[in-house]
Amino acid sequence: MKNGLIIENQYFPIINWFKYSFQEKYIILDGCEAYKKMSFRNRMVVCGSNGLISLSVPIESGRRQKAPFKDVRISYREKWMTNHWRTIFSCYGKSPFFDYYSHEVEKLLYEKHIYLFDLNLAAVEWLKTVLHFPAEIIVVDFDNAADYNSVADDISDKWRPNNFQQEDIFIQYPQVFQDRIGFQPNLSILDMLFNMGPSAMDLLKY
Numbered sequence: 001m002k003n004g005l006i007i008e009n010q011y012f013p014i015i016n017w018f019k020y021s022f023q024e025k026y027i028i029l030d031g032c033e034a035y036k037k038m039s040f041r042n043r044m045v046v047c048g049s050n051g052l053i054s055l056s057v058p059i060e061s062g063r064r065q066k067a068p069f070k071d072v073r074i075s076y077r078e079k080w081m082t083n084h085w086r087t088i089f090s091c092y093g094k095s096p097f098f099d100y101y102s103h104e105v106e107k108l109l110y111e112k113h114i115y116l117f118d119l120n121l122a123a124v125e126w127l128k129t130v131l132h133f134p135a136e137i138i139v140v141d142f143d144n145a146a147d148y149n150s151v152a153d154d155i156s157d158k159w160r161p162n163n164f165q166q167e168d169i170f171i172q173y174p175q176v177f178q179d180r181i182g183f184q185p186n187l188s189i190l191d192m193l194f195n196m197g198p199s200a201m202d203l204l205k206y
Contacts, residue, residue, distance in 0.1 A: 004028055004135075004152035009069065009120045010040040011057055012188045014164055015171060015204075018127075020155065022204045024135045028152050029124075031070035031117055032141040039160055041069065042116055044188035048091045049177050052184060054161065055084045059116060070117045070141070081109045088190065095176050097197035101130065105190065127189060131201050159186070171203050 004026030010017055017040075021027050035041065043056040058080055060073040085106055092098045104126060113119040121139065128137060170185035173196050178184075184191075192200045 004138075006030065006152045006154040006156060007158075008033070008036075008039065008041055008156045009117055009124065010044075011042055011116075011120050012044040012123050012190050013127075014040060014045070014159055015186050015189055015192055016159060016164075016167065018131065018133065018189055018204050019171060020158075021135055022133065026138055026152060027135045028138050028140055029121070030141070030156075031139050032068040033156070035067060035069045035072045036157065038162075039157060040164075041120070043161065044190070045161070045164070046088060046091045046188055047175060047177060047181070047184045047191060048087070049180060051181055052187075053087055053091065055087060056080075057084075057116060057119070070115060072116045073114055074116050074119065076112065081112075085109050092176060092190070092194040095194040098194050100197060101190075101193055104130075127193075130193070131189075131204065133201075173200075173203060 003024060005021055005024050006028045007017065007021065009029040009031075042059060043054055046053050046055065058075040058078055060075050061067075088105065089102075092102075108119075108123055108126060111119070111122065113122065121137075124137060127133065164186050165184075167186070171192070172183055172185070173192060175183060175191065175195055189200075192203065196203065
């Protein structure tokens with residue numbers, strides 16, 4: 001019987017990353033998988049007054065990066081952290097729980113990790129705490145990845161930037177700009193967290 005998921009290590013993951021993972025015993029992140037462009041490994045989607053906004057973490061060697069994910073370096077030639085933070089503030093500054101979580105999110109953005117995998121992992125570990133996420137997070141590499149095939153289903157890249165809103169069922173909750181642009185499903189978990197606070201955990205459980 002399988003009781004875990006192999007899933008890509010996303011940048012402030014989308015809501016269904018947590019929804020699918022919440023009832024599992026193990027969440028397995030492969031640090032040695034080949035890095036894939038056009039994925040949520042280096043991007044999150046938030047929502048502003050005019051619609052969806054994609055925030056991408058720039059990486060060294062550009063989008064043709066062929067290195068294992070754990071070796072992909074973040075580029076700091078641009079002040080992307082400031083851009084991401086300003087966008088998050090603009091989108092969620094008036095949300096009910098922004099003040100409750102914003103300082104930790106800002107801190108995570110400005111920690112200046114060398115590697116993208118480590119930035120994502122730090123965000124996931126923080127989210128695990130605030131959401132009381134029960135699954136154990138396990139980071140594997142080529143040497144032990146095969147050990148988990150018998151206990152975990154691989155759903156890596158189930159959601160990509162071109163299809164993440166195409167599922168039939170989504171968790172619905174009040175959003176800041178819903179009255180203007182309608183409900184926007186399956187955004188970064190930050191959207192649910194800023195809007196719903198501690199009750200986000202209850203929505204993800206069922």
